[in-house]
Amino acid sequence: MTRAVQELQDATDLIDELAARRLGVNRTDLRCLSRLTARGPLTASELAAAAGLTGGAATTAIDRLERTGLGERVRDTADRRRVLVRLSERGRRAVREIWGPIAADAQAELLRFTDTELDVIETFLRRALDNQARHAGRLRGATEGG
Template identity: 90%
Template sequence: MSKEFRVQAVARAVQELQDATDLIDELAGRRLGVNRTDLRCLSRLTARGPLTASELAAAAGLTGGAATTAIDRLERTGLVERVRDTADRRRVLVRLTAPGRSAVQEIWGPIADDARAELLRFSVTELELIETFLRRALDNQARHADRLRGRTARP
């Protein structure tokens, strides 16, 4: 097989993975009664732990107002809560509630477990290659998100 054939095969596989991820997000949003923006906020809170509203806005690529609206919606669903930071009582953090953590685990836990099992089948060298590809793909997506927002694309 030619290199071009392999490049096309990988590109198709990435597109199919993106479509499958999109479907999971749609189904998860329906199950949780939230929209895609709210899901992105849940994802950031799951990955990073409690964040201030401004930190969550930056992590999710939202304006401050959009993040506040999303947090309000997520609070109404009982998935997140605002709490005072124990280290700095002036700061308010947004964190997943116990039901929020359970919902995230119920939906994405089995997916993560299966992905981990698949990754364990690869050698360390193969995993390094996969990680390199994914980091470069992520950087590509970020550059083009900036482009689509009308910002100057990063070099």
């Protein structure tokens, strides 16, 4: 089981690398695109927190996403003082082109499982995510601490 998880992580990493190359962005920018895809428009500080970046690094990434035409800054319609970052139309098309077929295939595979099996899979994935987040924090602290 551990080997299968490692192989899945490696395969995901390869997809991310190939997607970043195809889009002409770096992995940090790709992580920001992922967060915007998953959560919708975010303020720069929300995006920084979601992507694990400092405010300055997020601003730089947002600038790069705007230059590549994948993201854009827009005024929040509910509060004109707030500026949100969102995927541009080009960004939405790129996400659909790259990850749409992957999501469709994954959805087809999930249909092969019973509801009980899906509950177990979801529990495992949530626990694995918690584990990854905990160790990212540990590594981040070790890096910042010296």
